[in-house]
Amino acid sequence: MKVAVDAMGGDYAPEEVVLGAVEAAREYKCEIILVGDQDKIMHSLNEFENWQELGISVHHASQVIEMHEHPGAAVRKKKDASVVVATRLVKEGNCDVVISAGSTGAASAAALFGLGRIKGIERPAIATPIPNLTGTTVLLDSGANVDGKPKHLLQSAVMGSIYAEYILGMPNPRVGLLNIGEEETKGNEQVLSTYPLLKQSHTINFIGNVEGRDISKGTVDVVVCDGFVGNIVLKFGEGLASAIMQLVKDAIKSSGFLTKVASLMILPALRRLKKKLDYAEYGGAPLLGVDGGCIICHGSSKAKAIKNAIRVAKEFTETRVVDHIRENIAKEGIITNGNE
Amino acid sequence: MKVAVDAMGGDYAPEEVVLGAVEAAREYKCEIILVGDQDKIMHSLNEFENWQELGISVHHASQVIEMHEHPGAAVRKKKDASVVVATRLVKEGNCDVVISAGSTGAASAAALFGLGRIKGIERPAIATPIPNLTGTTVLLDSGANVDGKPKHLLQSAVMGSIYAEYILGMPNPRVGLLNIGEEETKGNEQVLSTYPLLKQSHTINFIGNVEGRDISKGTVDVVVCDGFVGNIVLKFGEGLASAIMQLVKDAIKSSGFLTKVASLMILPALRRLKKKLDYAEYGGAPLLGVDGGCIICHGSSKAKAIKNAIRVAKEFTETRVVDHIRENIAKEGIITNGNE
Numbered sequence: 001m002k003v004a005v006d007a008m009g010g011d012y013a014p015e016e017v018v019l020g021a022v023e024a025a026r027e028y029k030c031e032i033i034l035v036g037d038q039d040k041i042m043h044s045l046n047e048f049e050n051w052q053e054l055g056i057s058v059h060h061a062s063q064v065i066e067m068h069e070h071p072g073a074a075v076r077k078k079k080d081a082s083v084v085v086a087t088r089l090v091k092e093g094n095c096d097v098v099i100s101a102g103s104t105g106a107a108s109a110a111a112l113f114g115l116g117r118i119k120g121i122e123r124p125a126i127a128t129p130i131p132n133l134t135g136t137t138v139l140l141d142s143g144a145n146v147d148g149k150p151k152h153l154l155q156s157a158v159m160g161s162i163y164a165e166y167i168l169g170m171p172n173p174r175v176g177l178l179n180i181g182e183e184e185t186k187g188n189e190q191v192l193s194t195y196p197l198l199k200q201s202h203t204i205n206f207i208g209n210v211e212g213r214d215i216s217k218g219t220v221d222v223v224v225c226d227g228f229v230g231n232i233v234l235k236f237g238e239g240l241a242s243a244i245m246q247l248v249k250d251a252i253k254s255s256g257f258l259t260k261v262a263s264l265m266i267l268p269a270l271r272r273l274k275k276k277l278d279y280a281e282y283g284g285a286p287l288l289g290v291d292g293g294c295i296i297c298h299g300s301s302k303a304k305a306i307k308n309a310i311r312v313a314k315e316f317t318e319t320r321v322v323d324h325i326r327e328n329i330a331k332e333g334i335i336t337n338g339n340e
Numbered sequence: 341m342k343v344a345v346d347a348m349g350g351d352y353a354p355e356e357v358v359l360g361a362v363e364a365a366r367e368y369k370c371e372i373i374l375v376g377d378q379d380k381i382m383h384s385l386n387e388f389e390n391w392q393e394l395g396i397s398v399h400h401a402s403q404v405i406e407m408h409e410h411p412g413a414a415v416r417k418k419k420d421a422s423v424v425v426a427t428r429l430v431k432e433g434n435c436d437v438v439i440s441a442g443s444t445g446a447a448s449a450a451a452l453f454g455l456g457r458i459k460g461i462e463r464p465a466i467a468t469p470i471p472n473l474t475g476t477t478v479l480l481d482s483g484a485n486v487d488g489k490p491k492h493l494l495q496s497a498v499m500g501s502i503y504a505e506y507i508l509g510m511p512n513p514r515v516g517l518l519n520i521g522e523e524e525t526k527g528n529e530q531v532l533s534t535y536p537l538l539k540q541s542h543t544i545n546f547i548g549n550v551e552g553r554d555i556s557k558g559t560v561d562v563v564v565c566d567g568f569v570g571n572i573v574l575k576f577g578e579g580l581a582s583a584i585m586q587l588v589k590d591a592i593k594s595s596g597f598l599t600k601v602a603s604l605m606i607l608p609a610l611r612r613l614k615k616k617l618d619y620a621e622y623g624g625a626p627l628l629g630v631d632g633g634c635i636i637c638h639g640s641s642k643a644k645a646i647k648n649a650i651r652v653a654k655e656f657t658e659t660r661v662v663d664h665i666r667e668n669i670a671k672e673g674i675i676t677n678g679n680e
Contacts, residue, residue: 133583143520146528180483180571188486188568212575216583228528229569231520235552236573237580243473243556244584 003313004086004095007036008064009102011300017101018044020306025054027307028314033095035059036082061085064102067299071105075113083107087114090292097293097313099284101301107294108144108287115292118322120329123148124289125156125227126296127163128234129282134218136282138164138173143231144287150194153177153224154201158328159288160222161204166319167286167312173221176210178229184209190226198224203328245274283308286316288325293317341370343653344426344435348376348404349442351640357441358384360646365394367647368654373435375399376422401425404442407639411445415453423447427454430632437633437653439624441641447634448484448627455632458662460669463488464629465496465567466636467503468574469622474558476622478504478513483571484627490534493517493564494541498668499628500562501544506659507626507652513561516550518569524549530566538564543668623648626656628665633657 005021007014014036021032022045034041038060045051045058063081065074075084083102087110089095100107108124117124125141140160145152157175164173177198179187184195186209198206210220212233225233283305284297293316295309345361347354354376361372362385374381378400385391385398403421405414415424423442427450429435440447448464457464465481480500485492497515504513517538519527524535526549538546550560552573565573623645624637633656637649 133586146520178572180486180568188566191568212572212577213579215576216579225572226528228520228531229572232518232552232565232569232573233576235520236555236577237552239553239556240577240580241584244581246473248588 001097001314001317002031002033002095003310004033004035004059004089004098005306005310006083006086006098006100006102006107007034007041008061008082009100009107010297011101012302013101014040015044016302017306020301020303021056021310022048022051022054023303024307024310025051025056028311029055030310030314031055031057032310033057033059033086033089035061035086035089036064037061059085059089065106067103069103069106071103071109074103074106075109081106081110083110084114087111087294090294091115096317097295099295099297099306099309099313101284101297101299101306101309104143104296104299107296111287111290111292111294115290115294118289118291118326118329120333121155121159121289121325123152123155124287125152125159126230126285127160127288128230128285129168130215130234130237131282132216132218136168137215137218137220138168138222139215139230139234140222140224140288141227141230142234142285143227146226146228148190148226150190150197153190153194153226154197154332155289155329157198157201157204157206157222157224158332159325160224162321162324162328163286163288164221166321166324167315168221170221172205174207174219175204175222175224176207176214176220178215178223178225178233179209179211181211182209194224201332203331283310283312286312286321288321292322341437341654341657342373342435343370343650344373344375344399344429344438345646345650346376346423346426346438346440346442346447347374347381347398348401348422349440349447350637351441352642353441354380355384356642357646358387359643360641361396361650362388362391362394363643364647364650365391365396368651369395370650370654371395371397372650373397373399373426373429375401375426375429376404377401399425399429405446407443409443409446411443411449414443414446415449421446421450423450424454427451427634430634431455436657437635439635439637439646439649439653441624441637441639441646441649444483444636444639447636451627451630451632451634455630455634458629458631458666458669460673461495461499461629461665463492463495464627465492465499466570466625467500467628468570468625469508470555470574470577471622472556472558476508477555477558477560478508478562479555479570479574480562480564480628481567481570482574482625483567486566486568488530488566490530490537493530493534493566494537494672495629495669497538497541497544497546497562497564498672499665500564502661502664502668503626503628504561506661506664507655508561510561512545514547514559515544515562515564516547516554516560518555518563518565518573519549519551522549522551534564541672543671623650623652626652626661628661632662
């Protein structure tokens with residue numbers, strides 16, 4: 001397995017990206033190509049004595065796409081941008097997956113232009129694993145597309161189900177449509193028209209509409225929604241979880257003169273909880289539906305998140321997620337086009 | 341101030357509704373009319389020795405709208421349903437505000453049919469106060485309408501701003517449009533078209549687009565969105581907060597042999613935090629835009645939530661929220677119709 005890592009993407013690039021890659025190379029025994037400014041990458045790499053023996057190499061790219069740039073325009077204009085070059089390595093068969101913690105829009109655009117879409121997929125979707133009370137829920141689309149049509153949500157459902165089954169190891173994952181009520185008659189036009197498509201699907205285990213409060217309960221494995229809703233939900237959850245953890249800390253600190261003892265006793269437990277809620281543990285979100293591997297990381301990814309993204313990339317490749325999507329989307333095509 | 345309370349609405353009606361009303365009558369010195377099954381209400385009321393001296397009275401209504409019923413159809417059909425009769429008391433000038441913890445749809449429909457809309461308002465919106473790191477954020481619409489047009493979101497913004505100013509005491513509240521990015525060019529068709537309307541408004545302090553993570557930060561006072569998005573965000577937040585608090589408790593319990601001592605020390609602090617996150621403290625969400633007072637409570641409201649809703653009803657009436665909405669919507673009308 002060979003991974004192309006955009007070494008210039010993210011708030012802590014290239015240092016943390018390089019560190020994550022070194023740790024992943026040690027642990028997962030995979031080949032890693034770090035793409036970006038050769039001098040800067042080498043500067044970070046040379047901190048590690050034996051990096052040459054780990055299967056890591058460097059591929060120079062002279063440009064970087066910044067966060068504020070228009071993704072599509074930047075990808076077209078900057079042919080030598082790190083994320084564009086890394087994606088090209090996958091396109092040309094030199095790597096299996098590309099990973100980037102840079103602009104999500106740019107990584108998506110590079111994958112869309114560079115790798116193309118799987119036959120039958122009109123809109124790729126970002127699938128984000130989020131923690132729930134008992135394990136993980138996959139939310140998609142978490143921001144690749146807005147104003148999607150019902151068939152795009154069906155495609156997301158099929159892809160999310162495969163992701164949950166093969167990457168998260170959930171047999172026959174329960175797929176729910178995110179809505180404002182459980183009844184089939186509830187919702188906006190988009191979900192009202194999506195419901196019958198999901199109900200007719202032969203490749204997913206559709207359990208009906210789910211509400212916002214179901215996401216954290218662990219009663220649904222794959223939550224399907226439009227990218228506008230998904231992105232807002234995801235960022236709200238991130239902000240709320242961090243706010244509550246802050247309030248818990250404040251509450252403990254203000255709980256009286258025995259506080260210090262109490263804090264010391266429960267801090268390890270809180271740290272474990274924080275780890276459970278930490279996106280970095282989940283290692284990036286795949287852009288599903290493009291014809292190749294593309295894992296998108298949070299902009300504030302540090303080494304741990306990059307390392308975990310490389311683990312996800314490995315699983316993504318080894319379990320042949322792209323092939324499974326191709327097969328199941330073909331089956332859905334038969335259904336939605338009326339058995340032709 | 342006179343409040344009509346739907347005594348049959350909610351999971352714990354009528355007992356907890358009656359208890360909340362008794363407590364509110366004692367504390368807020370307002371007149372309360374409990375509407376619903378007279379025998380059942382009297383049975384609960386007679387638990388309190390001196391209730392007759394508190395300004396509480398009972399108004400019989402023979403029917404109840406159940407949660408599973410279609411709101412509009414049920415309100416039209418059941419003319420003697422508790423929520424319909426309570427709303428009629430406001431319409432006829434016998435009460436200032438109606439409060440219900442029953443079906444949100446039924447309470448909204450009863451208000452819409454019974455009270456009508458304020459001139460210039462096409463779609464009333466539910467404004468829900470949610471806790472943030474430093475205080476409260478108002479989210480609206482949290483579920484009254486889906487597929488709203490940009491002008492409906494503008495109306496929500498104007499109404500939410502008034503609610504934040506007069507009920508939550510925020511001078512010149514910061515109004516943000518909930519979106520997937522801060523840039524004016526981001527978002528779906530609905531918010532892209534709403535942005536210029538909010539920017540042009542003379543009656544609100546529009547600070548631009550806000551993202552999901554801003555809701556809990558306390559950097560925005562009024563968050564405007566479509567009812568589909570708002571309802572999902574609200575229920576997700578409720579579920580996530582409850583899940584995290586559960587995980588915090590579990591973490592403390594599993595933190596070793598000194599746990600019990602630690603728990604005892606920090607439990608009071610956690611209880612204070614839980615109170616901060618508890619919707620019941622906020623006392624219901626007003627349906628803004630109808631021509632009269634209508635406060636909608638959570639279905640699982642207990643006495644405390646009902647009592648706080650009555651407090652909100654009092655503030656709603658005393659600060660003349662409906663009049664302020666009427667005035668500001670008239671001003672916005674001039675802007676949106678091109679200075680005619």
